[in-house]
Amino acid sequence: MTSTAVLRRDFLAKLVVIAGAMGGCAPQPATPASAARPKRDEWQRVRDQFDVSRDWVHMSGFLLASHPKPVRDAIEAYRRGLDADPAQYFEAHQGVPKADRASSEPGAEELVRMAAALYLGAAASEIALTDSTTMGLGTIYCGLPLDVGDEIVTTEHDHYSTHEALRLAALRTGATMRKARLYDRGESAAAEPMVRALIAALSPATKLVAVTWVHSSTGVKLPLRAMADAIADVNASRHPARRILFCVDAVHGLGVEDETMASLGCDFFIAGCHKWLFGPRGTGIVWGKPEHWPLLRPTIPHFGNDGFLAWLADKPPPPTSADMMTPGGFHSFEHRWALGEAFAFHMQIGKAKVKERIHALSRQCKEGLAVMRNVTLHTPREDDVSAGIITFEVAGLPPELAVQRLHEARIVATPTPYRESYVRVAPGLLCSEEDVEAVLRSVRSMV
Numbered sequence: 001m002t003s004t005a006v007l008r009r010d011f012l013a014k015l016v017v018i019a020g021a022m023g024g025c026a027p028q029p030a031t032p033a034s035a036a037r038p039k040r041d042e043w044q045r046v047r048d049q050f051d052v053s054r055d056w057v058h059m060s061g062f063l064l065a066s067h068p069k070p071v072r073d074a075i076e077a078y079r080r081g082l083d084a085d086p087a088q089y090f091e092a093h094q095g096v097p098k099a100d101r102a103s104s105e106p107g108a109e110e111l112v113r114m115a116a117a118l119y120l121g122a123a124a125s126e127i128a129l130t131d132s133t134t135m136g137l138g139t140i141y142c143g144l145p146l147d148v149g150d151e152i153v154t155t156e157h158d159h160y161s162t163h164e165a166l167r168l169a170a171l172r173t174g175a176t177m178r179k180a181r182l183y184d185r186g187e188s189a190a191a192e193p194m195v196r197a198l199i200a201a202l203s204p205a206t207k208l209v210a211v212t213w214v215h216s217s218t219g220v221k222l223p224l225r226a227m228a229d230a231i232a233d234v235n236a237s238r239h240p241a242r243r244i245l246f247c248v249d250a251v252h253g254l255g256v257e258d259e260t261m262a263s264l265g266c267d268f269f270i271a272g273c274h275k276w277l278f279g280p281r282g283t284g285i286v287w288g289k290p291e292h293w294p295l296l297r298p299t300i301p302h303f304g305n306d307g308f309l310a311w312l313a314d315k316p317p318p319p320t321s322a323d324m325m326t327p328g329g330f331h332s333f334e335h336r337w338a339l340g341e342a343f344a345f346h347m348q349i350g351k352a353k354v355k356e357r358i359h360a361l362s363r364q365c366k367e368g369l370a371v372m373r374n375v376t377l378h379t380p381r382e383d384d385v386s387a388g389i390i391t392f393e394v395a396g397l398p399p400e401l402a403v404q405r406l407h408e409a410r411i412v413a414t415p416t417p418y419r420e421s422y423v424r425v426a427p428g429l430l431c432s433e434e435d436v437e438a439v440l441r442s443v444r445s446m447v
């Protein structure tokens, strides 16, 4: 059995090196594009870290991750340990609630929070761990103190997981919900009009704004910072109890964009880690501003120190913390504990390089699609309002059939799971320029 302490100490040492390279917890300095771009063979080496089938072009980073080698190795090491001695291995890694835990070495979950914090430019204590974006959205939206007379503003463009979590929150609390339309055509969506449309949808009753960073319906990326600033202006004239919380489903920006929690400016940032970030399948995070965590009412009892010790002492729990919003019960711990490796993987490549690479492949793909007469692009070409997801239609072909044609060319793509459905591709780190060319060739041949 791999020593529990060795695995954790090795990972902590890795984080210390990464933190040093990043200049501590500070946001990464903007790197000039030429310096940020590794040579072509370096991207091949990144792709070599994955066990994905080489028979297919994988344009599907928006769905479910393949695990890169460091993540696979960590999962395997933890799995072996758990299989050999589940109870003792769990206790040694996770730690059991005890009063002096703060003074002991960080447990495996704490190390995951530390890695996430380094990546997000945040504090470990501001991060809850979940199993998916959907679990994060459900626990946060249903945990917020909404009431009859309060209004939730979301948009028409959000995913089922946001809409349904908000519907359930409204059902429980008596709050009402309104959906703003931020753009008519994705391709021509622009930052300023989207901010104006969002602000125009607010009313004195609005308590929560719930949006999605990158729409999986169109590929449009919202200008979160500008939206956060505009909401802060509205809040400036409000009584503290009536201030609006700005919450984001960030799943298609995490692992693509080069931002920190300070640069984005939202109140809660909710994301699964098993898509663009290449985290273990069944992992996610929620980051929240420290002052907002005590507002929340947990739904699922957590298994950390805070609530458990209070329960043992027959006392009321302390104010809600990020840890207390980490759903308890036993988990697939080999996956959860290996999540830190996914953050480390991205930081070791460099967040700026990852962003530049994905945007460059996306631009290549969008520029190729935009000049095809049989194609209607639904994703903007501008980098400030797009990320890695690209959606489009092919004249005369329903999206399922166009996706079928891509499959015949050994390209993995999907129709978007929305009322108005488009073809969706995502040239991420698993893809090369040649893969993008293969997509363009296939779409060009669809007439």
Ligand SMILES: Cc1ncc(COP(=O)(O)O)c(C=O)c1O
Pocket: 062, 063, 131, 132, 133, 134, 135, 159, 161, 162, 212, 214, 215, 216, 249, 251, 252, 271, 272, 273, 284
């Ligand atoms: C915008 C958006 N949010 C949430 C989800 C669900 O993510 P998860 O599987 O992490 O719950 C998806 C798609 O899978 C999505 O596109």
